[in-house]
Amino acid sequence: MYCNDCEKSVDNFEIFEDVFDDNQGKISTLIHTIKAYTWNDVIKFVKDEYFEDQKDLVIDCEKEFAYIERHAKSDTGLTNSLKQSRSYKIFLKNANDTDFQKSTSVSNGLIDLTVQK
Known part of the structure; x- marks a missing residue:
């Protein structure tokens, strides 16, 4: 919660999904x-x-x-847990960064969490 005295600033974040593939490794x-x-x-x-x-x-x-990932179960083999695991990395982006400008296409799913529901 924010009080009325706080100044809110909006930041931009990018979320990457890491998937482990048998042939290509981590994608x-x-x-x-x-x-x-x-x-x-x-x-x-x-x-x-x-x-x-x-x-x-x-x-x-x-x-x-x-980053967020599911903790691997100790009874699962390391190889199998890596192949089936997914993790998500979140990066803070500078709004003036040219890479950020390129990444805000519709295909990347721009989501605004600052809008009141």
Whole structure:
């Protein structure tokens, strides 16, 4: 929640999905560009959108990126867990960055979390 005294600033984030493939290894794909007020807003969006069961999630936030993945079960072989695992990386983008301008096409799914519902 924000009080009326807080100044909200909108940041732009890009979400990449990492999928492990038998033939190609790890494949990263840009799936969304998101406008949001906080990292927490974006992390909540990813958890709600892509993880039906939110148990055993590993979430790591750093200064310029965050990632979310399902914690691998210890009884599953490492090879199988890597092949079947998906993870999501979130990067904070500078709105003046030319790469950001290119990535905001409709195919990348621009989502605005700053709009009141």
